[in-house]
Amino acid sequence: MRSLTDSWNLGGHRIPNRVLLAPLAGIGNWFVRLQARRHGAGLAFSEMVSSFGLKYGDRRTLSEFLRIHPDEHPVAIQLFGHDPEVMGVAAEIAAEHGADLIDINMGCPVRKVCKTGAGASLLDDPDRAVALARAARAGSGLPVTVKLRSGQRPGERTGLELARRLVHDAGVAAISIHPRHASQQHKGDPDYQLAAELVDSIGVPVIVSGGLSSDDRAIEAFERTGADAVMLARGSLGNPWRFERLLGLRDGEPAREEVVQELRWVIACAEEHLGTERAGRYLRKFYPWYAETLGLRRREGEPLLTARDTAAAGAFLDVLLQQPAAPVRT
């Protein structure tokens, strides 16, 4: 019987366990990935990065999106785009910046992405999808993986057919499947049966994503699908301790002090990465996740949720530590 703690092979890389961090746009930068690795994740995928942005981007775009910390290897950089030539160049640039694996996004349902022919629209354009994966392999010389959906619309299974072609015709090393249809965006129950079918028929590792909002759900998805690994997304936001619990490295909830210390680390990394001012704006989306993990009621967490800058957030954390600790919710 396989366990989440077993190591496995992904495109020649030994991955120490089967609990991974999913790609998360606008979130999955080097320090969020590093945080996941510090808490045990076997591998982290980057936020999706535009292949056009890399080919034509300025130095800052490159250094921010492709920044990789020395302690996060192996790391997968996820690219999106619709032009095989541009994809090949972008994958080469990602490899030069230290990527160990290239992942291609064929599941993003956002209109702005799909209308260019990228993301989930590739489910209906398998020839282009295969050309993109081939170009990424040739350009980077790295193993290429693809993350996709079951299909565009309910009832469709184009994702399964495309996955098979990507493996046979483009030599893709693994498939991540988010078994919701693109039209469902991120809502509704994932179809784990469909993911199980893919596992049984594909011959390369399959990673399952979707609906992994609790420890039990992650274990259930792993067992029901027979997938090689699970990929935590929203369930890990502000809660990297979930990796540790799933890997048997800890029992129960983090203490208030631990959560505060973790958020301070995140703030320090963001300030170093973006400068204090940009970090203050960037982190506003992070605070509700940590407020929830801290078990703060809306009124209690208000100063954090409305912090104008990192100094205000830090001051709130100082005050919080002086109050008697309430039980932490995860």
Ligand SMILES: Cc1cc2nc3c(=O)[nH]c(=O)nc-3n(C[C@H](O)[C@H](O)[C@H](O)COP(=O)(O)O)c2cc1C
């Ligand atoms: C805010 C947000 C950003 C996301 N960004 C990406 C992305 O850049 N690339 C990608 O392949 N999937 C992306 N996803 C999808 C997740 O990787 C994951 O498949 C999805 O959230 C389902 O998992 P969950 O239900 O456990 O959250 C994103 C999801 C969310 C909520």
